[in-house]
Amino acid sequence: MIALAALPDVPEIRPGDDLAAILAQAASRLEGGLQPTDILAIAHKVVSKAEGRTVRLAEVFPGWQALELAEQHGKNPHHMQVILDEAQEVLRADRGRIICRTKHGFVCANAGVDASNAGRPGTVVLLPEDPDASARALRRELGCAIVITDSFGRPWRHGQAEVAIGCAGLVPAEDWRGQTDADDRELSATVIAIADEVAAAADLVRGKDSREPAVRVRGLARYVTAADGAGAAALIRPPEDDLFR
Amino acid sequence: MIALAALPDVPEIRPGDDLAAILAQAASRLEGGLQPTDILAIAHKVVSKAEGRTVRLAEVFPGWQALELAEQHGKNPHHMQVILDEAQEVLRADRGRIICRTKHGFVCANAGVDASNAGRPGTVVLLPEDPDASARALRRELGCAIVITDSFGRPWRHGQAEVAIGCAGLVPAEDWRGQTDADDRELSATVIAIADEVAAAADLVRGKDSREPAVRVRGLARYVTAADGAGAAALIRPPEDDLFR
Numbered sequence: 001m002i003a004l005a006a007l008p009d010v011p012e013i014r015p016g017d018d019l020a021a022i023l024a025q026a027a028s029r030l031e032g033g034l035q036p037t038d039i040l041a042i043a044h045k046v047v048s049k050a051e052g053r054t055v056r057l058a059e060v061f062p063g064w065q066a067l068e069l070a071e072q073h074g075k076n077p078h079h080m081q082v083i084l085d086e087a088q089e090v091l092r093a094d095r096g097r098i099i100c101r102t103k104h105g106f107v108c109a110n111a112g113v114d115a116s117n118a119g120r121p122g123t124v125v126l127l128p129e130d131p132d133a134s135a136r137a138l139r140r141e142l143g144c145a146i147v148i149t150d151s152f153g154r155p156w157r158h159g160q161a162e163v164a165i166g167c168a169g170l171v172p173a174e175d176w177r178g179q180t181d182a183d184d185r186e187l188s189a190t191v192i193a194i195a196d197e198v199a200a201a202a203d204l205v206r207g208k209d210s211r212e213p214a215v216r217v218r219g220l221a222r223y224v225t226a227a228d229g230a231g232a233a234a235l236i237r238p239p240e241d242d243l244f245r
Numbered sequence: 246m247i248a249l250a251a252l253p254d255v256p257e258i259r260p261g262d263d264l265a266a267i268l269a270q271a272a273s274r275l276e277g278g279l280q281p282t283d284i285l286a287i288a289h290k291v292v293s294k295a296e297g298r299t300v301r302l303a304e305v306f307p308g309w310q311a312l313e314l315a316e317q318h319g320k321n322p323h324h325m326q327v328i329l330d331e332a333q334e335v336l337r338a339d340r341g342r343i344i345c346r347t348k349h350g351f352v353c354a355n356a357g358v359d360a361s362n363a364g365r366p367g368t369v370v371l372l373p374e375d376p377d378a379s380a381r382a383l384r385r386e387l388g389c390a391i392v393i394t395d396s397f398g399r400p401w402r403h404g405q406a407e408v409a410i411g412c413a414g415l416v417p418a419e420d421w422r423g424q425t426d427a428d429d430r431e432l433s434a435t436v437i438a439i440a441d442e443v444a445a446a447a448d449l450v451r452g453k454d455s456r457e458p459a460v461r462v463r464g465l466a467r468y469v470t471a472a473d474g475a476g477a478a479a480l481i482r483p484p485e486d487d488l489f490r
Binding site for chain 2: 003160192220235236
């Protein structure tokens with residue numbers, strides 16, 4: 001049995017805000033509060049904003065590559081320059097879709113740079129500098145497992161799904177390789193991306209237009225750990241292991 | 246608030262079993278039973294087995310392509326022949342990983358052919374012939390929304406996540422394009438793969454070694470529809486729209 005509930009009445013987050021304190025207060029308004037075996041799934045945008053990971057487009061000077069890509073793909077050149085600054089590599093640029101590998105190793109559209117829900121016009125939000133470190137810091141303050149999430153598109157499948165870009169105190173992936181199924185037959189190559197599935201589950205609770213950035217997930221104590229653990233970095237497939245680059 | 250619970254004591258499913266009746270009985274043992282606004286997420290394996298979508302490897306005669314691929318990738322040639330029979334196209338074959346597009350259009354390892362939890366040795370389980378049709382049939386009997394799921398690997402990210410291969414009575418994807426965020430700024434290109442997120446959430450409730458193929462998801466009435474709807478076929482990205490083939 002798993003139960004998911006959005007934390008109520010989280011205010012707009014601004015640079016320098018004490019996000020942990022704000023979330024702790026919101027969680028205290030939820031019946032049952034926050035327990036050490038709970039997981040708190042947090043949309044990265046509030047983490048980024050609290051950490052000051054926002055950029056005012058007017059303060060960015062686009063270079064030649066940004067100007068060229070912006071013109072080709074109908075984008076704002078300032079926005080495009082921020083994308084290039086956050087990208088380690090542009091994997092595909094096609095009809096307005098700019099798929100990048102970020103410095104963290106995530107493959108996603110626009111290197112994770114997002115203009116929606118940025119808090120004020122002319123501002124974009126970046127991914128946290130080190131989302132696993134952000135998760136560890138929030139865990140120290142909040143005392144429960146933490147997953148920091150973002151919506152990524154997927155090849156082959158339509159639509160976006162929420163995934164884990166940072167986590168702490170949670171098994172990011174459960175490895176069943178070498179174990180047996182109900183028929184005692186060895187399971188082949190089964191690694192379950194637990195942190196991504198938690199991110200996806202939490203996304204169902206909140207609407208994209210509402211201010212519900214944090215969701216309490218209760219009932220997954222078996223995946224909650226005493227140590228911070230490997231983090232969501234463990235969910236990045238090494239490029240040399242990837243068949244679709 | 247969302248609550249997920251596995252249906253208890255579902256017996257081993259065999260070809261010809263009345264799966265809907267078996268699941269209805271199991272659901273009746275769950276407090277609160279099944280309501281019309283519930284979603285039942287069902288691992289495809291029990292659907293496939295009930296529909297007789299299993300193959301005894303001894304009855305399959307591998308052709309030259311199967312023999313060659315089996316030798317190159319250390320696989321059973323009979324198993325490889327079944328994979329080729331189910332595949333419309335082999336996209337990649339690399340160090341034992343055979344990534345195919347199935348006849349349904351899904352891109353996944355081994356064309357969805359799986360030897361684990363097959364019920365008896367020397368037998369493999371195929372995907373349902375038409376998982377959306379299977380979902381519609383189960384919905385008619387059970388009276389709630391249905392998602393049929395499988396675990397797919399993903400490029401770029403380590404581990405598998407559960408996705409929807411069939412659904413009925415559920416909005417498969419929620420389209421926020423043209424709508425505005427909390428700051429009244431238009432959201433760009435945001436389509437949420439609801440059915441996939443439901444599949445992922447349900448996967449967290451059950452262990453791969455246990456007999457818990459069905460999970461009741463309660464609290465998502467806003468995504469449950471009166472009509473069967475477009476099904477999980479709507480989550481297949483058209484090849485011409487895909488940047489990573």
